[in-house]
Amino acid sequence: EAGVTQFPSHSVIEKGQTVTLRCDPISGHDNLYWYRRVMGKEIKFLLHFVKESKQDESGMPNNRFLAERTGGTYSTLKVQPAELEDSGVYFCASSPTGSTEAFFGQGTRLTVV
Amino acid sequence: AQSVTQLDSQVPVFEEAPVELRCNYSSSVSVYLFWYVQYPNQGLQLLLKYLSGSTLVESINGFEAEFNKSQTSFHLRKPSVHISDTAEYFCAVTQPYSGGSNYKLTFGKGTLLTVNP
Numbered sequence: 653e654a655g656v657t658q659f660p661s662h663s664v665i666e667k668g669q670t671v672t673l674r675c676d677p678i679s680g681h682d683n684l685y686w687y688r689r690v691m692g693k694e695i696k697f698l699l700h701f702v703k704e705s706k707q708d709e710s711g712m713p714n715n716r717f718l719a720e721r722t723g724g725t726y727s728t729l730k731v732q733p734a735e736l737e738d739s740g741v742y743f744c745a746s747s748p749t750g751s752t753e754a755f756f757g758q759g760t761r762l763t764v765v
Numbered sequence: 766a767q768s769v770t771q772l773d774s775q776v777p778v779f780e781e782a783p784v785e786l787r788c789n790y791s792s793s794v795s796v797y798l799f800w801y802v803q804y805p806n807q808g809l810q811l812l813l814k815y816l817s818g819s820t821l822v823e824s825i826n827g828f829e830a831e832f833n834k835s836q837t838s839f840h841l842r843k844p845s846v847h848i849s850d851t852a853e854y855f856c857a858v859t860q861p862y863s864g865g866s867n868y869k870l871t872f873g874k875g876t877l878l879t880v881n882p
Contacts, residue, residue, distance in 0.1 A: 656808065685869060694769070695809075695855065695872040708867050743809065752797055752816060752859065752868050756809040 654678070656757035658744050664763045670732040673760045677726070677746030684727050685747075685754060686719060690740040698742075701727060734764045767792040767858050771873035779881050780848055786841040786876045788830075788856030796858040798839040799870065800830055804852045812854070815839065816861075826850075851880045 657676040665671050677684050686698040697711040703724035712719070716735070721727040731738055741761050745754040772787045790796060800812040813824040820832040830841045839856060854877075857870040 683867075687870075687872075692874075694874045695870075697869045697871070700867050700869055702867075708869060711869075745809075747868070752799075752814065753811050754868070754870065755811075756801075758806070758808040 656744055656746050656755050658742075658757035658760050660760060661758065662761045662763075664765060665734055667736055667764055668733045670730065671734055671762060673729045673731075673742050673762070675727045675729070675744030675746075675757060677744070678755055680748065681746035681755070682724070682749050683747040683751075683754075684721060685745040686727070686729055687743040687745065688740050689743065689759075690737075695743065698729075731762075734762075736764050738762060739764045767796065767860065767871045769856050769858055769871055769873035771856050771876050773876050774874065775877045775879070777879045777881060778846055781845045783844050784842065784846050784850075784878065786854050786856075786878065788839045788841065788873060790837050790839065790856070790858050792837075792858060792860070794860055797861055797868070798830075798832060799857040799859070800824075800828070800839070800841050801855045801857060801872075802852045803855065803875075809855065812841075846878070846880045848880050848882060850878060853877045 659674045684701040689695040700708040701721045718730045741759040743759045745756045747754045768791045770789045798815040801809040802812045813822045815832045823829045828843045853875045855875045856873040859868045
């Protein structure tokens with residue numbers, strides 16, 4: 653069974669550009685989470701989907717970030733326009749309904765220059 | 766609000782030595798506790814978790830952690846480490862029954878365990 657897959661693994665963009673990160677969760681997992689780790693800091697929660705619905709967006713830093721999960725399958729996280737402070741590693745995780753165990757992807761390392 | 770403190774950012778040890786990675790948490794409600802591990806160039810993997818019951822939990826590769834409610838700690842231990850245990854270890858908490866199935870995690874900053882020959 654495939655694990656959680658994230659694309660791309662690395663992205664380097666200039667300040668002001670747009671970047672879209674993609675996450676393919678484990679098939680059948682209704683819960684999908686996005687997290688971010690800024691260098692030297694802890695991994696922080698961004699948002700949570702149940703199927704295609706956003707359940708908790710309390711960690712989204714500002715309105716330059718837009719997450720979608722059309723059809724309740726894969727999810728995208730768009731940053732527009734990107735700022736220097738958006739640099740970090742973005743993790744996606746998924747879990748089945750009612751499960752406390754989250755399965756993480758390898759992360760996307762975003763560098764904004 | 767919850768918070769997690771991992772007191773050591775880096776822990777270097779020699780192979781076959783014992784190790785303890787410390788984790789303390791703060792929460793006004795009961796919590797579930799987790800240790801995740803990230804090996805080089807890989808994603809985070811669940812190492813072990815405490816939900817309820819016995820306060821001592823074990824992983825399949827020899828790690829154990831003990832939930833201490835009075836000290837609000839969940840330290841990770843291994844009596845004898847291997848080179849292959851070199852990785853970054855993250856302590857995390859979530860709140861039970863936080864509404865629906867939202868088990869969002871609050872992480873500590875991580876501890877880099879380096880096992881030297």
